[in-house]
């Protein structure tokens with residue numbers, strides 16, 4: 001407890017700097033929100049495992065660690081550092097080194113007129129009315145200490161706006177790379193607004209160079225106005241010593257269609273809160289995810305699908321592959337409010353345990369207040385099918401390769417759905433690299 | 446090629462194989478018949494190396510090598526192939542995809558060059574024509590949603606691709622209509638050569654009209670109780686397994 005108090009003190013000192021304007025803080029209205037968020041964080045404190053939503057995920061190492069604000073040189077990072085994360089042509093690539101926008105590594109050149117893709121720090125200093133309207137208006141911080149902390153502390157991130165009716169063919173890619181040898185923390189904040197009937201693809205890559213130790217606390221708010229179509233991907237490949245606690249908040253208006261895929265591969269502790277508010281008639285939402293983890297990794301995916309309006313469909317499909325002593329958590333809450341008649345909600349969570357010491361907890365929660373709805377959920381937890389392993393072995397594949405092939409097939413089901421060819425190939429490579437006989441498998445296939 | 450001596454095997458502590466003796470020479474086809482539950486599939490699975498079956502006695506020599514010392518994949522490399530009675534469905538892995546990995550693993554084991562994508566495609570195209578298996582079936586997940594007949598055909602196709610020395614077919618005829626049966630038998634017969642051998646497990650005589658065996662063995666309660674030539678199969682078809690203790694034309698009772 002003492003450590004937690006001290007830690008709060010560290011954050012309080014930091015917050016004073018923001019209040020004093022040492023750190024660029026944005027408009028007066030935002031400062032008021034920051035203050036409210038910080039005071040909420042102070043009240044809530046870091047959650048313990050006694051908190052229902054944090055029952056399976058112990059974040060004490062984050063609370064206890066002395067993570068200072070990550071300092072960075074704006075010129076840090078090179079094209080080579082970024083190369084592993086590129087996957088082909090993008091409409092815009094915004095690179096953040098140690099949490100701070102790195103213009104020399106970014107490319108925002110050839111955007112259709114009216115599209116805005118810029119750093120949040122930049123947007124904050126220019127008083128963009130869209131910022132005032134949307135920033136911190138969607139991701140609720142009153143019950144979430146980490147979102148509160150982000151809201152109080154945010155300094156940089158990405159702000160993207162797609163005007164009504166505009167279709168952006170190529171993806172917009174945000175790369176967050178930590179390279180600092182000094183441990184530290186940062187709070188990326190992304191705001192993505194899709195105007196009515198617009199279409200866009202957003203990819204968020206979070207990564208750290210080997211050996212870096214940090215706490216990344218990103219919050220992404222995405223608004224899809226009426227009829228907009230969003231394709232969103234988030235790839236977590238943080239360093240092995242990193243903590244990643246994130247919130248994705250989607251706010252969907254009438255007839256909009258959003259799909260979001262979360263792929264968690266690397267990181268010591270990863271918690272993804274993925275929430276969508278279906279706030280208009282006839283929305284579609286697909287939330288996919290896959291995590292392939294090993295060692296003592298811990299990955300917790302926490303989903304909330306809030307059906308607030310009628311005639312909306314939601315699909316959740318999450319897969320876990322756990323090896324070593326890793327631990328996975330899936331929590332999926334589906335809320336169907338009184339108004340939300342003709343809701344069609346489906347949730348699937350499948351886990352594959354590759355070792356006896358791996359563990360997974362899967363927790364579906366349904367709260368249904370409307371009567372004319374279709375809600376299904378299913379969770380399976382299993383080991384590799386021994387009959388299948390033997391079948392493959394009898395054809396000449398050695399035991400480990402046979403197992404790897406089955407794991408690959410299991411996880412591929414999510415990756416197959418990725419609609420950007422280059423990204424799908426990149427994820428395929430990442431997946432193969434994480435399999436015990438991946439290299440061999442790649443050569444043979 | 447294959448020599449099984451006094452093979453005894455248990456499953457979950459229950460004795461299933463109670464002393465099997467069988468010698469298969471290169472160029473021969475042996476048929477094993479017998480009532481349900483007599484241990485035919487157990488024998489096939491033990492040959493392929495399934496570890497749920499515990500071998501308690503006896504030995505198996507394959508081209509002079511101790512088969513029981515080898516893992517299932519090494520056995521495949523040595524040239525053993527089992528067409529499963531119940532082929533396994535494997536979601537997410539297409540037949541083509543996994544066969545390339547399997548063929549190259551087996552070729553590597555045999556000291557042959559691995560095939561590149563082009564050569565592999567040519568190879569499987571030829572084999573697919575041989576067993577008349579539609580290409581689109583091979584692009585689907587292994588056996589997933591296949592009909593009984595399609596699964597069996599896929600087994601014979603895989604056999605043709607991997608070109609084993611000894612093929613063990615476990616009830617490959619069950620679930621096949623007469624046309625499919627002919628195609629499957631044709632696939633097997635194409636593989637027949639003085640260097641190769643086969644064990645055909647069935648409990649219908651009709652397959653043996655198409656794959657004519659050199660020897661027929663009757664397995665009852667974990668033992669081979671009768672061996673003979675192809676006429677033994679006809680006799681069994683007529684009389685069932687009740688007569689087994691009697692003398693039969695063409696049959697030689699096996700000394701126990």
Ligand SMILES: Nc1ncnc2c1ncn2[C@@H]1O[C@H](COP(=O)(O)OP(=O)(O)O)[C@@H](O)[C@H]1O
Pocket residue numbers: 456457461479480481482483484485486487488497
């Ligand atoms: N995996 C297993 N677990 C338990 N019993 C088995 C298993 N496999 C076979 N058996 C038993 O062994 C006996 C022989 O089975 P099997 O070899 O499948 O016979 P067949 O193929 O001749 O019909 C049967 O009594 C069957 O129930």
Ligand SMILES: [Mg+2]
Pocket residue numbers: 485486487530615616
């Ligand atoms: Mg059988």
